[in-house]
Amino acid sequence: MPSSILPFVAEQLLTDIEKSYKERSQLPDDLLIALRSVFGSCALQALDLVDQRSVTCVSSPSGRRVFRVMGGSGQMYTCYTSCHYCPCPAFSMLVLKRNTSLLCKHILAACLCQAMGLSQQEQVSDQDMTRILAGQAHTDL
Amino acid sequence: MADILDAVFRRHGHPTSASSEDKSVLSHSTTECDGSSVVVIGKRGVCSALLFLTAVTAASELGHKVIFYTHTVIQKFPVPVQESMTSLKPDSLKKIKFVYPRSLEELLLDVASLHELGSSAAAAPSLVLVDGLDSYLHGMDGVGRAGAGGPQREEMSATAHLAALLIDTSSFLTRISEKTGDSRCIVKGPAVQCRIIVSYHSDWEAVTTDPKLSVLDRYFPTRCTLVQELRSMAARDESQHEWQVYLSGAGVSGGTANGQQWHLGVRANGAMEFSRTSKSKEPGDSDQQREGV
Numbered sequence: 436m437p438s439s440i441l442p443f444v445a446e447q448l449l450t451d452i453e454k455s456y457k458e459r460s461q462l463p464d465d466l467l468i469a470l471r472s473v474f475g476s477c478a479l480q481a482l483d484l485v486d487q488r489s490v491t492c493v494s495s496p497s498g499r500r501v502f503r504v505m506g507g508s509g510q511m512y513t514c515y516t517s518c519h520y521c522p523c524p525a526f527s528m529l530v531l532k533r534n535t536s537l538l539c540k541h542i543l544a545a546c547l548c549q550a551m552g553l554s555q556q557e558q559v560s561d562q563d564m565t566r567i568l569a570g571q572a573h574t575d576l
Numbered sequence: 577m578a579d580i581l582d583a584v585f586r587r588h589g590h591p592t593s594a595s596s597e598d599k600s601v602l603s604h605s606t607t608e609c610d611g612s613s614v615v616v617i618g619k620r621g622v623c624s625a626l627l628f629l630t631a632v633t634a635a636s637e638l639g640h641k642v643i644f645y646t647h648t649v650i651q652k653f654p655v656p657v658q659e660s661m662t663s664l665k666p667d668s669l670k671k672i673k674f675v676y677p678r679s680l681e682e683l684l685l686d687v688a689s690l691h692e693l694g695s696s697a698a699a700a701p702s703l704v705l706v707d708g709l710d711s712y713l714h715g716m717d718g719v720g721r722a723g724a725g726g727p728q729r730e731e732m733s734a735t736a737h738l739a740a741l742l743i744d745t746s747s748f749l750t751r752i753s754e755k756t757g758d759s760r761c762i763v764k765g766p767a768v769q770c771r772i773i774v775s776y777h778s779d780w781e782a783v784t785t786d787p788k789l790s791v792l793d794r795y796f797p798t799r800c801t802l803v804q805e806l807r808s809m810a811a812r813d814e815s816q817h818e819w820q821v822y823l824s825g826a827g828v829s830g831g832t833a834n835g836q837q838w839h840l841g842v843r844a845n846g847a848m849e850f851s852r853t854s855k856s857k858e859p860g861d862s863d864q865q866r867e868g869v
Contacts, residue, residue: 499691499748517747518795520740527733531791561692568688568741571681 445473445537453550462551477540484544491555492548495564502545502554503567512541513567522570580640580703580771581614581800581823584626584633585838585850612827613743613772615792617783618802620708622819622842623775625654626802627707629848630773634703636668640771641700643690644674645683646707673701680712680734687738690745700749704742706774712738713788728787735788739774739795746770772796798827802840817842821850 448469455466462470470478484490489505502514506523514521519530521541529536538546548554559567566572616623627644634640677683683706693699713735749770774796778786780803793799805818819842824835837853 495691497691498752515740515744518740518743520736522733522737524729527729527736531732531736531794532729532787565685565689565692568691568744569681569684570737571685 442537448473449546449550452547456551474537474543477536477538477543480540481543481547484540485547485551485553488553488555490545490548490553491557493557493559493564493567495559495561497561497564499561499564499568501564501567502548503557504541504544506541513570513572514542514545515568580630580634580638580773581616582836583638584630585821585852587633587637588629588848589850589852612769613746613796614774614798614800614827615709615789615796616773616775616800616802617778617789618775618819619779619804620777621654622802622804622817622840623777624648624707625842625848627705627773627775628654631672631703631705632668635671640671640703642672642703642705643701644672644705644707645677645686646674647676647678647711648708649676650674677712680738683712684738684741687741687745691748700752700770702749702753702770704746704770704772706742706772709735709738709774709776709792710778710788732787732791735791736794739792742772742774743795746772793825796825796827798823798825820853 448466452462452466452470455463467478467482470482474481484504484506487505491503491505492500493503494500500516502516504512504514504521506512510523512521512523519538519542520526521539523539523541525536526539526542530538545554563572616626618626624646628650631642631644635642675686677686687704690701690704693701713731746769753770774792776789776792778789783789783801799822801822801824803820803822805820807818819840821838821840822835823838828835839851839853841849841851843849
Protein backbone atom coordinates (compact mmCIF):
# COMPACT_ATOMS: atom_id res chain seq x y z
CA MET A 436 0.00 0.00 0.00
CA PRO A 437 2.15 2.87 -1.23
CA SER A 438 1.30 5.98 0.72
CA SER A 439 3.00 9.19 1.60
CA ILE A 440 0.87 9.28 4.72
CA LEU A 441 2.48 6.29 6.35
CA PRO A 442 5.67 7.42 8.03
CA PHE A 443 8.89 6.11 6.69
CA VAL A 444 9.58 3.72 9.56
CA ALA A 445 6.26 1.98 9.15
CA GLU A 446 6.72 1.83 5.40
CA GLN A 447 10.17 0.31 5.80
CA LEU A 448 8.83 -2.22 8.30
CA LEU A 449 6.22 -3.42 5.83
CA THR A 450 8.92 -3.73 3.18
CA ASP A 451 11.01 -5.83 5.56
CA ILE A 452 8.00 -8.00 6.35
CA GLU A 453 7.35 -8.56 2.65
CA LYS A 454 10.95 -9.54 2.04
CA SER A 455 11.19 -11.77 5.07
CA TYR A 456 7.91 -13.54 4.41
CA LYS A 457 8.94 -14.29 0.83
CA GLU A 458 12.14 -15.91 2.07
CA ARG A 459 10.85 -17.84 5.09
CA SER A 460 7.05 -17.95 4.78
CA GLN A 461 6.84 -16.74 8.35
CA LEU A 462 7.57 -13.64 10.36
CA PRO A 463 10.60 -13.68 12.68
CA ASP A 464 10.17 -12.47 16.26
CA ASP A 465 12.13 -9.28 15.74
CA LEU A 466 9.73 -8.11 13.03
CA LEU A 467 6.73 -9.03 15.18
CA ILE A 468 8.19 -7.00 18.03
CA ALA A 469 8.84 -4.10 15.67
CA LEU A 470 5.29 -4.34 14.41
CA ARG A 471 3.96 -4.16 17.96
CA SER A 472 6.29 -1.29 18.72
CA VAL A 473 5.24 0.83 15.74
CA PHE A 474 1.52 0.08 15.64
CA GLY A 475 0.75 -0.79 19.26
CA SER A 476 -2.12 -3.10 20.15
CA CYS A 477 -3.51 -2.59 16.68
CA ALA A 478 -0.73 -4.89 15.39
CA LEU A 479 -1.96 -7.99 17.22
CA GLN A 480 -5.53 -7.37 16.15
CA ALA A 481 -4.41 -6.95 12.56
CA LEU A 482 -2.38 -10.16 12.68
CA ASP A 483 -5.50 -11.94 13.94
CA LEU A 484 -7.39 -10.67 10.90
CA VAL A 485 -4.55 -11.89 8.67
CA ASP A 486 -4.63 -15.34 10.32
CA GLN A 487 -8.37 -15.53 9.79
CA ARG A 488 -7.95 -14.64 6.10
CA SER A 489 -10.27 -11.70 6.64
CA VAL A 490 -8.80 -9.54 3.89
CA THR A 491 -10.07 -9.78 0.33
CA CYS A 492 -8.56 -7.93 -2.60
CA VAL A 493 -11.50 -7.12 -4.83
CA SER A 494 -10.88 -6.19 -8.47
CA SER A 495 -13.04 -5.40 -11.47
CA PRO A 496 -12.52 -5.53 -15.27
CA SER A 497 -11.53 -1.84 -15.30
CA GLY A 498 -8.46 -2.76 -13.26
CA ARG A 499 -9.64 -0.94 -10.15
CA ARG A 500 -8.80 -2.69 -6.89
CA VAL A 501 -9.91 -2.24 -3.33
CA PHE A 502 -9.48 -4.14 -0.07
CA ARG A 503 -12.46 -5.42 1.88
CA VAL A 504 -11.77 -6.48 5.44
CA MET A 505 -14.18 -8.56 7.49
CA GLY A 506 -14.19 -7.19 11.03
CA GLY A 507 -14.59 -9.28 14.14
CA SER A 508 -18.31 -8.50 14.29
CA GLY A 509 -18.84 -9.60 10.72
CA GLN A 510 -19.00 -6.03 9.45
CA MET A 511 -17.26 -5.47 6.11
CA TYR A 512 -14.90 -2.50 5.82
CA THR A 513 -13.64 -1.07 2.51
CA CYS A 514 -10.06 0.25 2.44
CA TYR A 515 -8.50 1.93 -0.59
CA THR A 516 -5.21 0.78 -2.08
CA SER A 517 -3.46 4.13 -2.55
CA CYS A 518 -4.38 6.08 0.57
CA HIS A 519 -5.58 5.39 4.07
CA TYR A 520 -9.26 5.41 4.84
CA CYS A 521 -11.48 3.02 6.74
CA PRO A 522 -15.12 3.59 7.70
CA CYS A 523 -14.63 1.92 11.11
CA PRO A 524 -15.17 3.91 14.33
CA ALA A 525 -11.54 3.44 15.42
CA PHE A 526 -10.23 5.15 12.30
CA SER A 527 -12.46 8.19 12.69
CA MET A 528 -11.83 8.45 16.43
CA LEU A 529 -8.15 7.52 16.88
CA VAL A 530 -6.71 8.51 13.52
CA LEU A 531 -8.85 11.42 12.31
CA LYS A 532 -10.09 13.02 15.50
CA ARG A 533 -7.49 12.33 18.21
CA ASN A 534 -4.57 11.75 15.85
CA THR A 535 -3.11 9.16 18.23
CA SER A 536 -2.81 6.26 15.78
CA LEU A 537 -1.29 5.89 12.36
CA LEU A 538 -4.07 3.65 11.13
CA CYS A 539 -6.69 1.14 12.26
CA LYS A 540 -6.41 -2.66 12.44
CA HIS A 541 -8.32 -3.09 9.17
CA ILE A 542 -5.93 -0.94 7.14
CA LEU A 543 -2.92 -2.57 8.81
CA ALA A 544 -4.33 -6.02 8.07
CA ALA A 545 -4.75 -5.02 4.42
CA CYS A 546 -1.15 -3.73 4.35
CA LEU A 547 0.15 -6.94 5.92
CA CYS A 548 -1.85 -9.18 3.60
CA GLN A 549 -0.58 -7.26 0.61
CA ALA A 550 3.00 -7.52 1.86
CA MET A 551 2.68 -11.25 2.58
CA GLY A 552 0.46 -12.11 -0.38
CA LEU A 553 -2.20 -13.58 1.87
CA SER A 554 -5.32 -11.74 0.75
CA GLN A 555 -8.22 -13.56 -0.81
CA GLN A 556 -9.03 -12.59 -4.38
CA GLU A 557 -12.44 -11.71 -5.73
CA GLN A 558 -13.70 -10.37 -9.06
CA VAL A 559 -16.75 -8.14 -9.30
CA SER A 560 -18.34 -6.17 -12.13
CA ASP A 561 -17.40 -2.53 -12.69
CA GLN A 562 -20.83 -1.47 -11.45
CA ASP A 563 -20.43 -3.43 -8.23
CA MET A 564 -16.96 -1.94 -7.81
CA THR A 565 -18.49 1.53 -8.09
CA ARG A 566 -20.91 0.76 -5.27
CA ILE A 567 -18.13 -0.70 -3.11
CA LEU A 568 -15.93 2.36 -3.62
CA ALA A 569 -18.81 4.67 -2.79
CA GLY A 570 -19.53 2.74 0.39
CA GLN A 571 -22.96 1.84 -0.89
CA ALA A 572 -22.49 -1.86 -1.52
CA HIS A 573 -24.39 -4.59 0.21
CA THR A 574 -22.13 -6.66 2.42
CA ASP A 575 -22.76 -9.81 0.40
CA LEU A 576 -21.16 -8.39 -2.77
CA MET B 577 -2.35 20.30 -9.15
CA ALA B 578 -0.73 23.28 -7.70
CA ASP B 579 1.20 23.34 -10.97
CA ILE B 580 -2.09 23.98 -12.74
CA LEU B 581 -3.04 26.76 -10.32
CA ASP B 582 0.41 28.21 -10.79
CA ALA B 583 -0.12 28.16 -14.54
CA VAL B 584 -3.54 29.80 -14.17
CA PHE B 585 -2.10 32.56 -12.00
CA ARG B 586 0.61 33.25 -14.55
CA ARG B 587 -1.73 33.05 -17.51
CA HIS B 588 -4.01 35.63 -15.95
CA GLY B 589 -1.22 37.71 -14.50
CA HIS B 590 -1.27 41.48 -14.26
CA PRO B 591 0.22 42.99 -17.44
CA THR B 592 2.85 44.91 -15.54
CA SER B 593 3.86 42.07 -13.30
CA ALA B 594 3.81 39.17 -15.71
CA SER B 595 6.71 38.94 -18.07
CA SER B 596 6.37 37.54 -21.54
CA GLU B 597 8.12 34.48 -20.22
CA ASP B 598 5.41 34.08 -17.63
CA LYS B 599 2.74 34.46 -20.29
CA SER B 600 4.13 31.58 -22.26
CA VAL B 601 4.48 29.42 -19.22
CA LEU B 602 1.58 27.21 -20.20
CA SER B 603 3.53 25.23 -22.70
CA HIS B 604 6.33 24.56 -20.27
CA SER B 605 5.09 25.36 -16.83
CA THR B 606 7.97 26.50 -14.72
CA THR B 607 5.98 25.69 -11.67
CA GLU B 608 7.54 25.58 -8.28
CA CYS B 609 4.64 23.48 -7.11
CA ASP B 610 4.44 19.77 -7.45
CA GLY B 611 1.45 18.85 -5.34
CA SER B 612 -0.70 16.02 -6.54
CA SER B 613 -3.88 17.58 -5.21
CA VAL B 614 -5.03 20.91 -3.83
CA VAL B 615 -7.76 22.20 -1.55
CA VAL B 616 -8.78 25.82 -2.17
CA ILE B 617 -10.23 27.57 0.88
CA GLY B 618 -12.08 30.85 0.81
CA LYS B 619 -15.33 32.68 0.25
CA ARG B 620 -17.84 31.01 -2.01
CA GLY B 621 -17.85 33.53 -4.87
CA VAL B 622 -14.13 33.91 -5.40
CA CYS B 623 -13.45 30.18 -4.85
CA SER B 624 -16.04 29.16 -7.42
CA ALA B 625 -14.74 31.72 -9.89
CA LEU B 626 -11.16 30.50 -9.43
CA LEU B 627 -12.15 26.87 -9.97
CA PHE B 628 -14.15 27.79 -13.05
CA LEU B 629 -11.26 29.79 -14.47
CA THR B 630 -8.96 26.86 -13.71
CA ALA B 631 -11.28 24.46 -15.52
CA VAL B 632 -11.46 26.61 -18.64
CA THR B 633 -7.75 27.42 -18.69
CA ALA B 634 -6.77 23.79 -18.13
CA ALA B 635 -9.11 22.62 -20.88
CA SER B 636 -8.26 25.29 -23.43
CA GLU B 637 -4.56 25.79 -22.89
CA LEU B 638 -3.23 22.77 -21.04
CA GLY B 639 -5.13 20.12 -22.97
CA HIS B 640 -6.86 18.63 -19.97
CA LYS B 641 -10.12 16.76 -20.08
CA VAL B 642 -11.98 18.14 -17.10
CA ILE B 643 -14.81 17.01 -14.87
CA PHE B 644 -16.33 19.78 -12.78
CA TYR B 645 -18.58 18.74 -9.87
CA THR B 646 -20.65 21.39 -8.19
CA HIS B 647 -23.80 21.54 -6.12
CA THR B 648 -25.02 24.69 -7.88
CA VAL B 649 -26.07 24.55 -11.53
CA ILE B 650 -23.94 26.91 -13.60
CA GLN B 651 -26.21 28.91 -15.90
CA LYS B 652 -23.77 31.66 -16.80
CA PHE B 653 -20.10 32.39 -16.37
CA PRO B 654 -19.20 33.69 -12.91
CA VAL B 655 -18.85 37.49 -13.06
CA PRO B 656 -15.16 37.56 -12.12
CA VAL B 657 -14.42 35.16 -14.96
CA GLN B 658 -16.33 36.80 -17.80
CA GLU B 659 -13.58 39.22 -18.81
CA SER B 660 -10.89 36.60 -18.47
CA MET B 661 -12.93 34.30 -20.68
CA THR B 662 -12.74 36.63 -23.66
CA SER B 663 -9.18 35.57 -24.39
CA LEU B 664 -9.88 31.89 -24.09
CA LYS B 665 -11.22 29.52 -26.70
CA PRO B 666 -14.99 28.97 -26.41
CA ASP B 667 -14.61 25.45 -27.76
CA SER B 668 -12.67 24.57 -24.65
CA LEU B 669 -15.94 24.34 -22.75
CA LYS B 670 -16.65 21.17 -24.73
CA LYS B 671 -13.76 19.52 -22.92
CA ILE B 672 -15.38 20.24 -19.57
CA LYS B 673 -18.11 18.00 -18.26
CA PHE B 674 -20.24 19.69 -15.63
CA VAL B 675 -21.88 17.32 -13.15
CA TYR B 676 -24.33 18.41 -10.47
CA PRO B 677 -24.61 15.81 -7.69
CA ARG B 678 -27.36 16.81 -5.27
CA SER B 679 -26.03 14.97 -2.23
CA LEU B 680 -22.89 13.46 -0.77
CA GLU B 681 -24.10 10.00 -1.75
CA GLU B 682 -24.57 11.08 -5.37
CA LEU B 683 -21.14 12.72 -5.44
CA LEU B 684 -19.49 9.59 -4.02
CA LEU B 685 -21.21 7.43 -6.64
CA ASP B 686 -20.24 9.79 -9.47
CA VAL B 687 -16.58 9.88 -8.45
CA ALA B 688 -16.53 6.15 -7.74
CA SER B 689 -17.85 5.44 -11.25
CA LEU B 690 -14.99 7.24 -13.00
CA HIS B 691 -12.99 4.00 -13.12
CA GLU B 692 -15.60 2.71 -15.57
CA LEU B 693 -14.13 5.20 -18.09
CA GLY B 694 -10.65 3.92 -17.33
CA SER B 695 -10.44 1.43 -20.18
CA SER B 696 -10.48 4.37 -22.58
CA ALA B 697 -7.85 6.89 -21.59
CA ALA B 698 -9.33 9.37 -24.05
CA ALA B 699 -12.60 9.39 -22.12
CA ALA B 700 -11.11 9.56 -18.66
CA PRO B 701 -10.59 12.98 -17.09
CA SER B 702 -7.12 14.28 -16.32
CA LEU B 703 -8.42 17.03 -14.05
CA VAL B 704 -11.21 16.58 -11.50
CA LEU B 705 -12.62 19.69 -9.84
CA VAL B 706 -15.11 19.70 -6.97
CA ASP B 707 -16.51 23.09 -6.04
CA GLY B 708 -17.95 23.47 -2.55
CA LEU B 709 -17.10 20.27 -0.66
CA ASP B 710 -18.67 21.95 2.36
CA SER B 711 -22.10 22.00 0.75
CA TYR B 712 -21.99 18.21 0.49
CA LEU B 713 -20.48 17.61 3.91
CA HIS B 714 -22.63 19.98 5.92
CA GLY B 715 -25.83 18.61 4.52
CA MET B 716 -24.77 14.97 4.72
CA ASP B 717 -26.97 12.26 6.03
CA GLY B 718 -24.33 10.83 8.30
CA VAL B 719 -26.47 8.59 10.41
CA GLY B 720 -24.64 5.37 11.04
CA ARG B 721 -21.68 6.31 8.86
CA ALA B 722 -19.18 6.09 11.66
CA GLY B 723 -21.18 3.99 14.02
CA ALA B 724 -22.30 5.32 17.34
CA GLY B 725 -20.56 8.63 17.64
CA GLY B 726 -21.04 12.33 17.64
CA PRO B 727 -21.98 14.22 14.51
CA GLN B 728 -18.52 15.77 14.37
CA ARG B 729 -16.89 12.35 14.10
CA GLU B 730 -19.36 11.34 11.43
CA GLU B 731 -18.61 14.47 9.44
CA MET B 732 -14.88 13.87 9.77
CA SER B 733 -15.30 10.29 8.58
CA ALA B 734 -17.44 11.42 5.64
CA THR B 735 -14.85 14.05 4.76
CA ALA B 736 -12.08 11.45 4.85
CA HIS B 737 -14.15 9.07 2.72
CA LEU B 738 -14.74 11.64 -0.01
CA ALA B 739 -11.14 12.89 0.05
CA ALA B 740 -9.68 9.37 0.01
CA LEU B 741 -11.96 8.33 -2.83
CA LEU B 742 -10.85 11.34 -4.88
CA ILE B 743 -7.17 10.59 -4.25
CA ASP B 744 -7.56 6.87 -4.94
CA THR B 745 -9.45 7.65 -8.15
CA SER B 746 -6.75 10.09 -9.21
CA SER B 747 -4.11 7.43 -8.58
CA PHE B 748 -6.06 4.86 -10.62
CA LEU B 749 -6.66 7.19 -13.58
CA THR B 750 -2.99 8.18 -13.57
CA ARG B 751 -1.97 4.51 -13.73
CA ILE B 752 -4.36 3.92 -16.63
CA SER B 753 -2.99 6.91 -18.53
CA GLU B 754 0.56 5.74 -17.99
CA LYS B 755 -0.31 2.30 -19.31
CA THR B 756 -1.98 3.64 -22.42
CA GLY B 757 0.66 6.27 -23.03
CA ASP B 758 -1.82 9.09 -22.90
CA SER B 759 -0.04 12.36 -23.54
CA ARG B 760 -2.86 14.84 -23.99
CA CYS B 761 -1.69 17.23 -21.36
CA ILE B 762 0.77 19.88 -22.35
CA VAL B 763 1.87 20.86 -18.90
CA LYS B 764 5.36 19.87 -17.84
CA GLY B 765 5.94 17.15 -15.29
CA PRO B 766 4.20 13.83 -15.02
CA ALA B 767 2.18 14.58 -18.12
CA VAL B 768 -0.39 11.87 -17.53
CA GLN B 769 -1.03 12.54 -13.88
CA CYS B 770 -4.70 12.97 -13.07
CA ARG B 771 -5.10 15.94 -10.78
CA ILE B 772 -7.66 16.87 -8.16
CA ILE B 773 -8.63 20.39 -7.07
CA VAL B 774 -11.42 20.90 -4.57
CA SER B 775 -12.78 24.03 -2.96
CA TYR B 776 -14.06 24.39 0.56
CA HIS B 777 -16.03 27.54 1.29
CA SER B 778 -15.24 28.84 4.73
CA ASP B 779 -15.01 32.03 6.74
CA TRP B 780 -11.58 32.91 8.01
CA GLU B 781 -12.53 32.37 11.65
CA ALA B 782 -13.53 28.80 10.89
CA VAL B 783 -10.33 27.84 9.10
CA THR B 784 -8.45 27.06 12.28
CA THR B 785 -11.33 25.42 14.11
CA ASP B 786 -13.14 23.39 11.46
CA PRO B 787 -12.08 19.75 12.04
CA LYS B 788 -13.01 18.83 8.49
CA LEU B 789 -10.20 21.05 7.19
CA SER B 790 -7.64 19.13 9.24
CA VAL B 791 -8.97 15.95 7.65
CA LEU B 792 -8.65 17.46 4.17
CA ASP B 793 -5.04 18.42 4.95
CA ARG B 794 -4.27 14.71 5.46
CA TYR B 795 -5.19 13.93 1.88
CA PHE B 796 -4.46 17.13 -0.05
CA PRO B 797 -0.78 18.08 0.24
CA THR B 798 -1.32 21.62 -1.02
CA ARG B 799 -3.60 24.24 0.45
CA CYS B 800 -4.54 27.41 -1.44
CA THR B 801 -6.05 29.99 0.91
CA LEU B 802 -7.80 33.12 -0.34
CA VAL B 803 -7.84 35.93 2.19
CA GLN B 804 -9.65 39.14 1.40
CA GLU B 805 -7.72 42.32 2.11
CA LEU B 806 -9.16 44.57 4.79
CA ARG B 807 -9.14 47.70 2.63
CA SER B 808 -10.95 45.76 -0.03
CA MET B 809 -13.60 44.63 2.41
CA ALA B 810 -14.33 48.24 3.27
CA ALA B 811 -15.00 49.09 -0.35
CA ARG B 812 -18.64 49.42 -1.30
CA ASP B 813 -18.15 48.14 -4.81
CA GLU B 814 -18.12 44.39 -4.38
CA SER B 815 -16.90 43.90 -7.91
CA GLN B 816 -13.52 45.41 -7.08
CA HIS B 817 -11.99 43.24 -4.41
CA GLU B 818 -8.44 42.42 -3.54
CA TRP B 819 -7.29 39.07 -2.21
CA GLN B 820 -4.12 37.49 -0.98
CA VAL B 821 -3.60 33.98 -2.30
CA TYR B 822 -1.41 31.69 -0.20
CA LEU B 823 -0.11 28.39 -1.54
CA SER B 824 1.25 26.23 1.24
CA GLY B 825 1.89 22.64 2.18
CA ALA B 826 4.06 19.78 1.07
CA GLY B 827 2.98 20.22 -2.54
CA VAL B 828 4.63 23.61 -2.77
CA SER B 829 8.39 23.76 -3.04
CA GLY B 830 9.89 25.21 0.08
CA GLY B 831 7.45 23.41 2.33
CA THR B 832 4.77 24.81 4.53
CA ALA B 833 6.90 27.47 6.13
CA ASN B 834 7.76 29.17 2.87
CA GLY B 835 4.83 28.87 0.55
CA GLN B 836 3.98 31.09 -2.33
CA GLN B 837 1.96 34.25 -2.14
CA TRP B 838 0.03 35.88 -4.94
CA HIS B 839 -2.19 38.92 -5.10
CA LEU B 840 -5.56 38.64 -6.80
CA GLY B 841 -7.44 41.71 -7.94
CA VAL B 842 -10.97 41.43 -9.27
CA ARG B 843 -11.49 44.47 -11.49
CA ALA B 844 -14.64 46.40 -12.27
CA ASN B 845 -14.92 44.73 -15.66
CA GLY B 846 -14.84 41.32 -14.01
CA ALA B 847 -11.26 40.45 -14.86
CA MET B 848 -9.23 38.43 -12.38
CA GLU B 849 -5.63 39.56 -12.28
CA PHE B 850 -2.92 37.71 -10.40
CA SER B 851 0.49 39.01 -9.48
CA ARG B 852 3.24 37.23 -7.61
CA THR B 853 4.20 38.94 -4.39
CA SER B 854 6.71 37.02 -2.31
CA LYS B 855 7.39 34.02 -0.21
CA SER B 856 4.67 34.03 2.34
CA LYS B 857 4.00 33.34 5.93
CA GLU B 858 0.86 31.46 6.72
CA PRO B 859 -2.30 33.55 6.41
CA GLY B 860 -3.17 35.19 9.69
CA ASP B 861 0.40 36.27 10.36
CA SER B 862 -0.19 39.54 8.60
CA ASP B 863 -1.86 42.56 10.10
CA GLN B 864 -2.98 43.65 6.69
CA GLN B 865 -5.20 40.70 5.93
CA ARG B 866 -7.81 39.10 8.03
CA GLU B 867 -11.35 38.05 7.83
CA GLY B 868 -13.50 36.99 4.96
CA VAL B 869 -11.62 34.03 3.58
